[in-house]
Amino acid sequence: MATPQALRIAEEASLDLVEVAPNSEPPVARIMDFGKFIYAQAKKEREARKSQKQIEIKEIRLRPKTNDHHAGFKVKNARGWLEEGNKVKVRIRFRGREITYPEVAMEQLQEIADDLTDIALVEQAPTMDGRTMLMVLAPRKN
Helix, strand or coil, rough: CCHHHHHHHHCCCCCEEEEEEECCCCCCEEEHHHHHHHHHHHHHHHHHHHHHCCCCCEEECCCCCCCCHHHHHHHHHHHHHHHHEEEEEEEEEEHHHHCCCCHHHHHHHHHHHCCCCCCCEEEEEEEEHHHHHHHHEECCCC
């Protein structure tokens, strides 16, 4: 349909002529209430944002000398967070001469990963970052 004819039809119906696909050959236009269309689109975007789930990164902090009992509580907290769908960052902080034995921290992180292997994946393997060693765990997809 020719543009002037389409404009006349839209004007008679007191609607707008809106170009939908300008790059196609020939360009495609629709006759609609543009204000209503924009409102509906904005409403749809708001609903989509509401239904999105925000993933948080929770953190547990340990030291190489942390005993098993205390680490057990931390792992239990991490398990709860992973079940809720959050990621967990496990950080082992070295103080003083503890940094000369990074294998102790690596072993501790490996134990934590093994304890949570049923519900978590290791997203970031243990790495040294200054005086800390950290690992990131992500919940498994069901």
